[in-house]
Every structure is written in structure tokens, then in C-alpha cells.
């Protein structure tokens with residue numbers, strides 16, 4: 001699983017990244033094409049396609065990701081807050097099919113949904 005997956009290659013060190021955090025289950029690295037002054041991704045080391053493929057066995061891992069996100073955001077200087085985004089499936093705009101949480105901030109972050 002994950003032989004041709006870009007994020008698995010980054011996890012294995014076959015593609016370089018600007019690392020933010022690493023532990024036995026999770027890796028965080030800066031996005032190659034940032035949408036804000038700070039934009040990094042938190043990925044599972046295990047190849048999991050998307051949130052749609054997650055089940056109860058992934059609950060602790062997903063919980064760890066969400067608990068780690070604010071800690072890493074602060075370390076990256078995001079003391080005022082940040083946006084987390086998880087794109088799921090083609091319909092959710094996902095482009096890399098290896099579960100990841102975007103952590104974005106440091107600039108003007110507009111409301112995500114415009115209602116006017």
C-alpha cells in the first residue's frame with residue numbers, strides 16, 4: 001500500500017520535506033504550495049486514503065492529530081488561531097489521497113463560506 005503515494009514517499013524520506021514534527025505515528029511538514037504565510041500538513045504515517053476510509057480502529061490516531069494540531073500551530077507562531085482543513089474525496093477537493101490535515105494561518109483568513 002502506498003508505493004506510489006507522494007505522502008508515503010515523504011514519510012519514508014524518499015521525497016524531501018520541510019519537517020515540522022515527527023513521532024512514531026504522525027509527520028507534519030510545510031505545504032509545497034502554501035495558501036497562507038503558515039501552511040503545513042499533518043499526516044498519518046500509516047497510508048489511509050481519506051477520512052471516508054477511517055473506522056473505529058483509527059479513532060485514537062485521529063484524536064491525536066487534532067490534539068497535536070494546536071500545539072504545532074503555536075510552535076509555528078500562530079498564537080491568534082488557525083484554520084484546519086481536511087479535504088475528503090474528489091467531491092471534497094482532495095488531491096493527495098493520503099489522509100492529511102491542513103493547518104493554515106498567519107495572514108488574512110477569510111470566512112470559509114460566503115453567504116452574501
Ligand code: 5GP
Nearest residue numbers: 006017029030031032033087093094095096
Ligand atoms: P489536498 O488537496 O489533497 O487536501 O492537499 C494536497 C496538498 O499537498 C496541496 O496543498 C499541495 O500543495 C500539497 N502537496 C502536493 N505535493 C506535495 C509535495 O510533494 N510536498 C509537499 N510538501 N506538499 C505537497
Ligand code: ZN
Nearest residue numbers: 005008047098
Ligand atoms: Zn500514502
